[in-house]
Amino acid sequence: MRLLSTSQISKHIGHRKIVNDVSLTINAGEVVAIFGPNGAGKTTLIKILATLLRPTSGRIHIEDIDVIADYAKVRHLMGVVIHEHLAYPEFTPFENLRFFGQMYGVENLDARCKTLLGEVGLSRFIHEPLHIFSRGMTQRFMIAKALLHDPLILLLDEPFSGLDTSARQFVMDRIAQEQEKGKAILITTHNTELGYHIGTRFHFMIDGTLEASTDKDDISEETLLQKYQDRLIDTGTN
Numbered sequence: 001m002r003l004l005s006t007s008q009i010s011k012h013i014g015h016r017k018i019v020n021d022v023s024l025t026i027n028a029g030e031v032v033a034i035f036g037p038n039g040a041g042k043t044t045l046i047k048i049l050a051t052l053l054r055p056t057s058g059r060i061h062i063e064d065i066d067v068i069a070d071y072a073k074v075r076h077l078m079g080v081v082i083h084e085h086l087a088y089p090e091f092t093p094f095e096n097l098r099f100f101g102q103m104y105g106v107e108n109l110d111a112r113c114k115t116l117l118g119e120v121g122l123s124r125f126i127h128e129p130l131h132i133f134s135r136g137m138t139q140r141f142m143i144a145k146a147l148l149h150d151p152l153i154l155l156l157d158e159p160f161s162g163l164d165t166s167a168r169q170f171v172m173d174r175i176a177q178e179q180e181k182g183k184a185i186l187i188t189t190h191n192t193e194l195g196y197h198i199g200t201r202f203h204f205m206i207d208g209t210l211e212a213s214t215d216k217d218d219i220s221e222e223t224l225l226q227k228y229q230d231r232l233i234d235t236g237t238n
């Protein structure tokens with residue numbers, strides 16, 4: 001079942017095409033991994049899907065909902081991890097999660113916040129303000145926030161960066177659990193090893209263009225890595 005689809009999404013900034021005619025679908029139970037070098041447009045694409053940025057053209061649907069026209073209807077269906085503060089730095093992770101949880105009508109909110117913060121390894125810091133957090137701690141918090149309202153769709157921009165081994169393992173395990181529950185998951189990464197391990201379908205994104213996808217069943221990790229390196233060399237982005 002198709003949960004998220006885009007049709008020819010583009011984003012122009014000035015004369016530059018940052019995202020170029022991207023058509024993408026993600027079905028329930030899929031983990032789609034987009035691999036691309038710095039500057040490929042991955043974060044811009046995630047921001048567009050997350051309704052944080054308007055595309056210059058193109059359409060996005062979540063189930064039957066037009067995401068661009070009706071973004072207020074879809075925000076609660078998405079959990080987003082991006083490397084920007086989408087939270088209140090002067091407040092604690094507990095206070096932040098409570099705030100967002102109330103907005104989304106999460107039940108048993110206090111208990112859920114505590115459990116999630118425990119799961120991401122932040123139990124000792126739940127009453128410290130976010131602005132004192134290291135990059136990895138902030139990333140752990142963002143992951144808890146993305147999962148808080150049990151969203152249908154997870155949009156994870158470089159979810160592993162800044163994480164230590166145990167947090168990385170938590171994220172890998174959690175993505176697998178969410179996939180089993182039938183969620184639609186999009187991750188961007190330039191780590192082909194982790195991306196291959198967790199993904200079910202792979203795209204390369206180069207210079208704003210999303211290339212055709214390959215199913216995991218049709219490619220080995222070694223071949224994926226080799227193809228990716230070849231693409232980077234071809235395009236001079238290595």
Ligand code: ADP
Pocket residue numbers: 013018036037038039040041042043044045
């Ligand atoms: P990635 O996440 O793949 O590294 P980004 O989506 O962050 O790529 O950026 C893609 C390109 O768009 C980069 O060249 C970046 O400099 C440019 N870009 C992103 N946001 C803006 C902006 N607000 N104004 C101008 N250029 C931008």
Ligand code: MG
Pocket residue numbers: 042043044157
């Ligand atoms: Mg990026």
